Amino acid sequence: MSAEISAPAAPLTMAKAINAALSDAMAEDDKVVVFGEDVGALGGVFRVTDGLTAKFGEERCFDTPLAEASIMGTAIGMAVYGFKPVVEMQFDAFAYPAFEQIFSHLAKMRNRTRGAVPVPVVVRIPYGGGIGGVEHHSDSSESYFAHTPGLHVVTPATVEDAYSMLREAIDSPDPVIFFEPKRLYWSKANVALPARTGPIGTAAVRRPGTQATLVCYGQTVPICMAAAEQAAKEGIELEVLDLRSLVPLDDAAIERSVAKTGRAIVVHESVGFGGFGAELAARIAERCFYQLEAPVTRVAGLDVPFPPPKYEHWYLPDADRVLDAVDRALSAG
Amino acid sequence: MSAEISAPAAPLTMAKAINAALSDAMAEDDKVVVFGEDVGALGGVFRVTDGLTAKFGEERCFDTPLAEASIMGTAIGMAVYGFKPVVEMQFDAFAYPAFEQIFSHLAKMRNRTRGAVPVPVVVRIPYGGGIGGVEHHSDSSESYFAHTPGLHVVTPATVEDAYSMLREAIDSPDPVIFFEPKRLYWSKANVALPARTGPIGTAAVRRPGTQATLVCYGQTVPICMAAAEQAAKEGIELEVLDLRSLVPLDDAAIERSVAKTGRAIVVHESVGFGGFGAELAARIAERCFYQLEAPVTRVAGLDVPFPPPKYEHWYLPDADRVLDAVDRALSAG
Amino acid sequence: MTLLDLSARDREGATAIAVRPAWDSEPLRYLDEHGAPVEGGARPRPESLAPAALLRGYRALRFARAFDTEATNLVMQGRLAVYPSCRGQEACEVAAVHALTEQDWLLPTYRDSAALVLRGIPAVDALTLLRGTWHCGYDPKQWRTMPQCTPLATQGPHAVGLGLAAKLAGDDSVALCFFGDGSTSEGDFHEACNSAAVYQAPVVFLVQNNQYAISVPLHKQTRATSLADKAVGYGMPGVRVDGNDLIALTAVLGEAVDRARAGGGPTLIEAVTYRLQAHTNADDAARYRQSAEVEYWRHRDPIDRLARYLTAIGALDATVEAEIDEECEQYCERMRAQFAEEPTYHPDEMFEHVYAEPTTQLLAQREMVRAEYGSGEGEGAAQ
Amino acid sequence: MTLLDLSARDREGATAIAVRPAWDSEPLRYLDEHGAPVEGGARPRPESLAPAALLRGYRALRFARAFDTEATNLVMQGRLAVYPSCRGQEACEVAAVHALTEQDWLLPTYRDSAALVLRGIPAVDALTLLRGTWHCGYDPKQWRTMPQCTPLATQGPHAVGLGLAAKLAGDDSVALCFFGDGSTSEGDFHEACNSAAVYQAPVVFLVQNNQYAISVPLHKQTRATSLADKAVGYGMPGVRVDGNDLIALTAVLGEAVDRARAGGGPTLIEAVTYRLQAHTNADDAARYRQSAEVEYWRHRDPIDRLARYLTAIGALDATVEAEIDEECEQYCERMRAQFAEEPTYHPDEMFEHVYAEPTTQLLAQREMVRAEYGSGEGEGAAQ
């Protein structure tokens, strides 16, 4: 059955690619179980788990009571037993009740048991804004998780990666926080499934360039591509580096690119202050100190609570802000 | 009564200074209430709230049921009503169950109500290692909070600051996460109370120097002082900048110092990757780009779960690691 | 093995096992679904049965329905970002608001916009969150009504704090906190109920059991036959009441509020009702429930039920209905007019009230956005 | 207003209010505090009353007490970083472990080190966490025993996961999860119990109500008169049993485990006991409780109680006691010997098992620490 989903006639949306990845993983390994709030009959509020219960039964894809800490803890217990749970946190901000389970158990179990108890849980978190969501529906919480040793933190930006990286995440022996860029759920591409791209931990150059590197991931990749496009019209060649994986981080790819361009702009949607972009900017500034011709600048979410729908266009990084930063970088030094 | 505590005969420990700050604040304003786990009869596991119930009664200082989210949410409700709750999270890792209340409510209430509902809650969190605590008793979680707009995040490093900054925090109209450096609870100084040092948001130069700036806060301040002492013996003059406040951050003080020294080493105990030191290093590298003679380096906790007591001396930054970083910085460029 | 087996085995004395008292299985009612009084049901205060009092309740029900219907139209016209309807649950909204004085605190969820306007908050302000123009459009302190809460059950501890604060301040105000059935599975619900009982805080926990948490039916949230059973474990009174019976709700809520005000501590109330609409306009209820079920509940509509009773006792006739229609229509017309014009926004708003005083970092960011805004980039970004 | 008033008012029929069945107020016993069987108490399985079975339990109690005493000595000698004693609670430790097969899962807290050694885990491995030499010293999968849990109640959802996994895998193993009385106030306790009931997962929730959460007495944790009352709200059986009565505990746990194994779902058990020592060696119990209270409970010691009964039925005499003393003394001597020598540590340990494969960043940090270690700085840092 999964085959039918796996060879799409029409172009595929990212949401459907994720659905296909879940379906194919469940078909291949009956230890893979999917659960969370509304993932069953409804197929999830974004329809990402659509049809899985019908296809695999209530025992493989089921609705849980409304309790995120318990969803996470149940996943940990099931993983200890030998299952490979893939749980859904319905929205970014609704993963917060599960933080203690994630920080104190999911991230540490392997280490505290000297490797005796790996917990290969995949935590799917739709994240970010741009969909006109009311408060608590548009947070970007990757920085909290990336700062927590023991977790892998990844986010796809393309339809192909969405499928491939989720398969990799499910295959991973480590817990993986899988951030799904909400705004890109309905982005489309013609991809033949099952597709496999690079392994977790490797970044991808989405557009080669020579004058500056745009370092981005998830929601901001299309924005950086658009910026690079515009810049090209003015004869400025920007390199767009899609990190794909925040933890592990592909330092080599970042250094390779910045060594070439001598300039870096870090772009993400999460709050800038103390955000993951700070780690990126700090690393680049330290490791590429002698190659940098301009300060590494950051284009990120503003240091305010995510604003209401009518305001979010002012909050979200866009191509114009990226290009302003590029101008500053190019005119510097 | 508070006066008696307020004019110590003998040198004062940081724990007693915090106790005095609570006592004095409660004596001055009966809207100040203290609650949490074991803060009553026991006086807290670190005895920081010792005697407050006896002095002010169960209605002003009380033990709560064992439920951190509810402690935090209750504090929010009481603050909305008009009280000034000062709550204790017994240990760093035990604040995790309260994250949702802190991130989704405490941090955002003022903004989402357009200023109509400020929530002047002070959250006291004993943090960090070095006391031989078993797992979950030595985390440094400041990076999570500093990345969350709406919160002030501060931590004292001296006995005097412990008193003064807590008084400032209680006076503040904004929610303040008050990190108490566990390892320094028993550090002593001769201070006459009530003492007032600089306001929240200002850093302090603990030792002037010319060759490099050690940027630190809380637990790592004494370590940087020790490192500077050792360096001085070899004729190297290091400046020690105690941030005191992570949010708001005293950019001016940092820039002033680095402009002078041309070199910066950021030192904190929390996990290095994606930690607050990344924000500091990124800012310094961006804003002092042309003054920097060497890459900004970070000396921080290792990117592993906080290790067991017998291992923590290898995990914790110490003077030797700071001096290694200083050597690298001085030999660079 | 079911609870019943257990209680049976218990009577044999196998072990002492706490089971829910069987007599609590039927929700408390005053009127049956046809609007006829039932035997041995709720015991309303006599004055609450006075035609004038009942008519006031009925007007409020009709008003809530009209407001909810208009809001539903507005969201379909794209005037609201999202709207979670309370259609079918109006009796809970009305009974809760009418049970409180102006000094009491109300803690609503996203589902309870009707309660906001019933409290007197202007519709534009009440719907600010769902319109997407700001997070909260009214002054929670002026209206003694907290912002609508979205993170489920997190408002529970706030109610405890408000109640405990009132108790410590020696003020006799009460906090009434709304929950949905699904949110009773959250840890915060438990922590709030348990703490409120320990503090004997003046709080009323009102669970609107509308049978679903988005798509998840009640039997996947609890194994117990009543959500009110949780009260037993908290050592507080728990009541299961027909949530579509305004008279029964008024009796139960009145008693709970009186008890709280008198220092008797919290009460947990489960109001058994039904969400007639989808979870929100964005939801597709056909995926998880049968229209037959919806039909069943349409026949238990809280408004029809009270109307039948009022008509039977001669307190309601076509003229009064016409008056009410008129009132509602006027209100909705004003709403339509108010929502027709888009307010203007300025990006500065985002930076205000993050802190009492903006940090230097925020001022710098505000400058950046102002510059873009001035240069039109701000709007540009909107495309 | 107390629950009693309420149930009274309820009988008058004011409103339907769920109250705890009065017959559940006394904890279930088999022996009174003097070791004499009580009327109409617990109903143990006949075979569990066989002298040999009882003697096995008694030996285990004595062993647990000896282990706990030795661990207390070790911490005073500085051989352990910290030690939370279970003195006075040994009957719960023994009954829980004996209720399980090797295939069943046990989820202990920091308080339950005795349960670990009772399961067969060597003392050095069982005490690794509290010795500070690593976070967990045994293989949780080999022993079907999760690492001792410190973040309160967070082990609850893990028990649900293990139970649900076994159910889905069609394996009949059961998960038994320890909690303290204080931890029942945590959200995770609620979420775990509620979810387990909904899933009908084979889990036994055993709350050791030792009357205190560090310094906080039970009446500040709950307004209910029994923690087992919470079971009502979860729609699962709840039992309140004397936690110092091994025979009653064995009966109640046996029934709960059988029910879970047979597909009957979870059970919540409150074992009423007492923590005879301070919370840990670092705690000062004099600050919050009277010695008279401690004395009262000393006279309800679980070991004396069973000893009296066994002596009365002629199953225990001085010779057997001497044998047991000898066994215990030998075990403790081995413990002393094992803890006398400090193990050696290598900093590399910290970097292992953070991930299946260390990241390049971790490898670099390991190199840094190795260099320091080689150069003696590592040790230097220890001073």
Ligand SMILES: Cc1ncc(C[n+]2csc(CCOP(=O)(O)OP(=O)(O)O)c2C)c(N)n1
């Ligand atoms: C902590 C949290 N988790 C998940 C959600 C997403 N969510 C919004 S409404 C809802 C269902 C709530 O059901 P119920 O409590 O019964 O209230 P109702 O919507 O039926 O009024 C869910 C899961 C949320 N808002 N908060």
Ligand SMILES: Cc1ncc(C[n+]2csc(CCOP(=O)(O)OP(=O)(O)O)c2C)c(N)n1
């Ligand atoms: C989430 C969390 N909050 C606080 C603590 C600190 N703490 C450790 S033990 C304890 C008391 C626990 O009491 P109880 O649950 O009754 O277990 P007992 O120690 O009596 O066995 C507290 C507050 C913790 N470990 N975890």
Ligand SMILES: [Mg+2]
């Ligand atoms: Mg509902």
Ligand SMILES: [Mg+2]
């Ligand atoms: Mg206890």
